[in-house]
Amino acid sequence: MTTQIPHPPHAAALQSLDARSREVFRQIVETYLRDGEPVGSRSLSRILPSTLSPATIRNVMSDLEHLGLIYAPHVSAGRLPTQTGLRFFVDAFMELGDLSDDERRSIEAQVKASGTGASLDHMLTEASQMLSGMSRGAGLVLAAKSEAALKHIEFIQLEPTKALTVLVSQNGDVENRVVDLPAGVTVSQLHEASNFLNAHIRGRTLGEARAEIARIKEETRVALDTLSQDLVEKGLAVWAGSEGGLPARLIVRGRANLLENITAQADIELLRRLFEDMETQEGLIQLLDLAEQGSGVRIFIGSENKLFSLSGSSLVVAPYRDKDARVVGALGVIGPTRLNYARIVPMVDYTAQLISRMLR
Incomplete structure (x- = not known):
């Protein structure tokens, strides 16, 4: 599996972090990805494997904040990762999980069942629904222009x-x-x-x-x-x-998942923008371009993804191909920046491979 992710800015400075700083940073990010909440020095002192005082942790957090990896959402709060911090985590720390045999069989069964005697649209719709259910984000599939007879x-x-x-x-x-x-x-x-x-x-x-x-x-x-x-x-x-085929269509399932735990009006407005972006034909072309630029799974966090940058969403996307190895569409998961990347990347990759095999 190929995962393509851009290198973060200030890479040299970030790579120079010592082991203690890396461990504090990793715990902040993992807490955020799990709970969506900021974490403070006292909480970190209880969960870190090494014995560090809250004062020492605060000094480390100050250094991480200076590097632009974390920030305080408000005064006296704990810390959250910045977009740069999330990218650094994905690049340097994230260990991709692997799908269990049961998950692989489940994905394969759903994709093959929906593709038997049904239209391509039906198979892609089911794939989008499946990705949504497994990721708790919104599953999306872009069916590019059709060259069917x-x-x-x-x-x-x-x-x-x-x-x-x-x-x-x-x-x-x-x-x-x-x-x-x-x-x-x-x-x-x-x-x-x-x-x-x-x-x-x-x-x-x-x-x-x-x-x-x-x-x-x-x-x-x-x-x-x-x-x-x-x-x-x-x-x-x-x-x-x-351009010689039927126009691209975007199939999105699980939009309601993006509304979970959303209470602030500003967050609701961001989601509204996201949904509007996903409806535009220009947006579909951009989405396909994102997938075509590489052979494997691509991860875009926040504003790295120009299409959905206003909504601050993250996108994990992979292309699927026809019998001639041409990219004819893309599929993936979109959601908040605290997506479970380690689990979603292999899920998207395996589904894209299955769809490609079904089209051969």
Whole structure:
């Protein structure tokens, strides 16, 4: 398993910490990851394996604070790790756990069961739900643009100037788009355009179908009247922005998990921003870019992740690949910065590997 994580700033200074400072720092971070609470010098003196007085611990904490690894959330409080501190912990201290045999079997059973005789969307939705349940964060899966062969296209008139375009791929995925109709289009012309397209797109990807329709432009002109020709072009052009495939979709499950233990209005506002970020098409492209930049699991903490930086969330994400080893999507877990990284990283990695195998 490959885990890609950027190096923190001031790496040389941080690496020079002595054993005592490292142990105090590790306990502060582990307490935060477990309980979400600041820890003070007296509490640390009771739980540290070595006998250190509260005064000595306070001096160590002062040095750690000077390095930017920890901070006091308010006067007379204990200390919490900063974002830099969390990154340093992940880089230097975190020991990745491994999934138990039972967890591996459970993940494999759920992914394979959802992928048997079902659409890709259903399998990915179940994977997102499973990641959410196992991590207590929000599970997310990005299904990138589909290059699946097409099966059927149909125009359904909604009103005189609008129609619903339904595109069905041979793997069972269905995409709907509303298109504007040329003035005066009749129901029979909608059927005529659908029939003409279906005669030429079946078994082709969307990019191949557009190229074929362009190639037989003269045949199209002879076979169809002007309005029906316009419909044929609209029927394919409505997906033109997806660069030859169906647009990316983000499947998120477990949003309610992110609301647990949230009471402050400021935290609720951060979550609102997070949910809005996850709905934007630009956000989906950025998310896929994050996964494509490396071959393994990537960990982004707080503002390291430009997409979700305003919400201060952490993201653990990995790509999954098709039979040609192309990255066709990403999956992962998003949640507060105190995610259980050591457990979630192998979980995300194993799930991404399983999805990739299912797509081969």
